[in-house]
Amino acid sequence: MVMTSALPLPLKIQHLSVSRQGKLLLDSVNATIESTGITIILGPNGAGKSLLLRIAHGLERPDAGSLRWDQHIPKPEESWRTFVFQKPIFLQRSVLANLEYVLSLHKVVKIRKNLLIQQALQHTGLVKLSAQSARILSGGEQQRLNIARAWVLEPKVMLLDEPTAELDPSGVATIERLIKKIAQQNTKIIMTTHSLDQAKRLAHDILFLHQGRLIEHTPAKVYFAQPQTSLAEDFLAGKLLD
Amino acid sequence: MNDFSQAFLKAIQLILNLDPNLIEIVALSLRVSLTAVLIASLIGLPLGAALALYKFFGRGLLVAILNTFMGLPPVVVGLVVYLILSRSGPLGALGLLFTPTAMVIAQVCLITPIIAALTRQTILDANNEFHAQLRALGAKSLSMMNTLLWETRYSLVTNVFAGFGRAIAEVGAVLIVGGNINHNTRVMTTSIALETSKGNIELALALGMILITLSLIVTSAVMSARHAAYNVYS
Incomplete structure (x- = not known):
């Protein structure tokens, strides 16, 4: 029996904003994440990737806007969704x-x-x-x-925050293999990374964040072939973003 | 120095002869202080953990009181417990004054704040390390507290034995509420005080040496157990 109908997706993010100590860390993010494939949240350090992921697990609360798993506000103790820290x-x-x-x-x-x-x-x-x-x-x-x-816990959704940032290349390959395997078993993967190569290898769709704003949300093929924004273009070219 | 060497010989002699009076005194000392430590731990460990993890009205004040009470003068504790247990006091009807139970009560009052305050700090540090991870795994506050208590068990044992050290060594409280009655409420510290005032410096010193040795044995037994256990999983 295939349980895809029970997936608590899509994940709907509406006008999500967070500020801490007077700094706007997430700035009115809007996105809808569907159930298919691995979703990668990409962006430079300090873009707000981890924060967005933490909110998606109920570890932090937004100041404005909302984030709902199929109309449902996340709480960390739900066992259908798990979270993997970098460290x-x-x-x-x-x-x-x-x-x-x-x-x-x-x-x-x-x-x-x-x-x-x-x-x-x-x-x-x-x-x-x-x-x-x-x-x-x-x-x-x-x-x-x-x-x-x-x-x-055999979760329906797994959130991973930079799971390979501290590993050597063979370690990275092992973890990526595992992530693909998990995704194949009908667990939705949403993961952050700042590595373009990793995003290329894994992503079905990409949310590109910069300074707390969602710059674009496109299928990975589109993102890498024809970036829709100049910021994404610069990031792909390895330029310093301001 | 003569006093010390003679006291040393006397101490050896007392131990080798298994002096029944000595054994009685040592046994009561251990019984009273270990019971007090057990009760104080049952209160102090969860109390310290709760103070570290739960926010509630008056927590700051409670922490300040606890930290102050870590250094309570034993005689004052003794006096207060005395007043409560004395015939005209609120618990006078129980007839506990001048019994080992009264001594246990006084020591519990003395060391619960120590165990609770040290535990609070231990759990606070562990919580900084573990909180986000345990929360993400789905732990709610009660299982979080239990996990932290278990994860810090080696440090907590040290905290508990800080309490034991204080209990076995204090004289003021047990003297006031126990009364230093021979064969009844006489412990090591009260006999040392008594023998000193009677001029039996030698016996007093010998008892002092035995007391220190005893503390050393108990503490090192616990420490080596802790060390052995610690090496298994960290």
């Missing part, structure tokens, strides 16, 4: 216990827990490391566990 914090427990913790938070019954944990460990290649302390994993392994921890 994960793990509990001082084993890899397995870190996964188990998330399932306990969401009151998953024990038999199902074991099944989900084994699945997540296999998908992310962490089976052999399951008994090891999460805190002593390498950077690449930590990020795989970070993804596993978000995947273990």
Whole structure:
């Protein structure tokens, strides 16, 4: 049975604005994100990408405007949607216990827990490391566990905030492979990055942000072939944006 | 120096002879202080965590009071507990004055603020590290508090033993509410005070040495347990 009808999408963002300490960080953003493919939020540092993603998970509140998952305001405790940080914090427990913790938070019954944990460990290649302390994993392994921890709940939507920013090229490739695999299993992916190459490799559609404003929201093919704005053109050319 | 060497010999002698009076006193000291630490921890750990994590009216004042009470003079605590437990006091009918229970109560009053204030700081630091991550994983406030208490368990053990150190070493409160009654409420610190005032410096010093050694043993046992556990997962 295909559950696509139950996806809490589209994500509707209307006139979304956030300011902190007198600085406008998101400036009246309007967008509708549909259920198909990987959506990449692209832009230079400080564009407001992470903030937008945090609002989408209910971690921050907008000052004005709204963000709704199919008419529904997000709360972080909803298990159909998970969030992956750039720098994960793990509990001082084993890899397995870190996964188990998330399932306990969401009151998953024990038999199902074991099944989900084994699945997540296999998908992310962490089976052999399951008994090891999460805190002593390498950077690449930590990020795989970070993804596993978000995947273990079998979410309908996964939000990832610069998940490969701290990794070496092979680490980046591994995580990208995982992200594609997750997307293929009907989990909607929305992820931020400042890497053009990564956006090219993964994106179905692109939201290009600059200084808190949504400059364009176009299919990735269009974005890279015929950018609609001069800012996007400059960003693609590697120029400094002002 | 002569006093010290003689006291040292005396201490060894007391221990080797398993002096029944000594054993009774040591046992009561440990019983009273460990019970007090247990009760103070049951109150102080959740209280400290709640003060770190929940915002409510009067929290600032409560924190200020707690921090002040960390340095409460034991004699004052003893006096207040004495007044409450004395025959004409509000809890006089319970007949607890001059019993080990009264001593436990006084020590609980003394060390709960210490454990709570230290716990608050520990949890506050851990919360800075974990809050966003745990929130994103879906933890609500109660499971957040439980997780932080568990994650900081090694530091919390240290906090609890700061409380134990204070309890086992204080004399003012237990002296006032216990009365230093032989075979009944006499503990190490009160006997040291008594023997000193009687002029038995040697015995007093010997007891002092045993007290310090005892604290050392308890503390290092806990520390090595903590160390062993800590090495497993971090």
